[in-house]
Amino acid sequence: MTEIEKARKIMGKNIIGPEELKAVPRLAVQIPASVSLVPYDANLLKRLSESHLLIFFTREHADGSPLTIMSLRSRFGIDPEASEPCFYNQDWYIREDFATKAMLKNRWYLIRKDVDPKSRAKLPEDIKKSFSLNEKFPSAILTAYAFFAYHLLTGKxxxxxxxxxxxxxxxxxxxxxxxxxxxxxxxxxxxxxxxRHLRIRKMYGAAPLLQ
Structure with missing residues (x-):
């Protein structure tokens, strides 16, 4: 466990906590009255202070509505000519649970800011084999939340x-x-x-053309 202020000194610009979230009104998140200690050791934070982003996720907007991919999509839009940052113009996921339901709890997360070079061009099943005991893939909502919050705060x-x-x-x-x-x-x-990465199923097959 690490005190928030100590974590802020360690992480520098790579922390998005309650104070930072107040500086991005466009996210319109509801910040809990009491935010827990950062659940990561100070030594770990020092080791990952350049490569990772320490971010506090809140599961609700200021109006009490759930924070989801679709709620962020409605706020940031899908047209870069109108406003950026935005989502890419796709609609296949608008009724999917991962995009419409609140999936995470209010808590701190530590997520890598770039792709691990060792994981490039590999399937997730193979990548997972190389994870340490405390590593796992992030949820889609956490990645979207982190992307937009970080960009609004840093311009990056x-x-x-x-x-x-x-x-x-x-x-x-x-x-x-x-x-x-x-x-x-x-x-x-x-x-x-x-x-979405499509798996090969029975519905996929060939319809050969005779030359």
């Missing part, structure tokens, strides 16, 4: 060019991955992406 984008795996799945059990705000090839518009 985490996972700007990369996708990151999440712990969530859609109703078919397909894994959700998010991120890559900017398309380096310039084909797609800017926006925080939310995709």
């Amino acid at each position: 984008k985490i996972w700007e060019d990369d996708f990151v795996w999440t712990s969530d799945a859609d109703h078919n059990g397909d894994r959700i991955y998010v991120g890559r705000y900017k398309d380096l090839e310039g084909v797609n518009k800017n926006g925080f992406n939310i995709h």
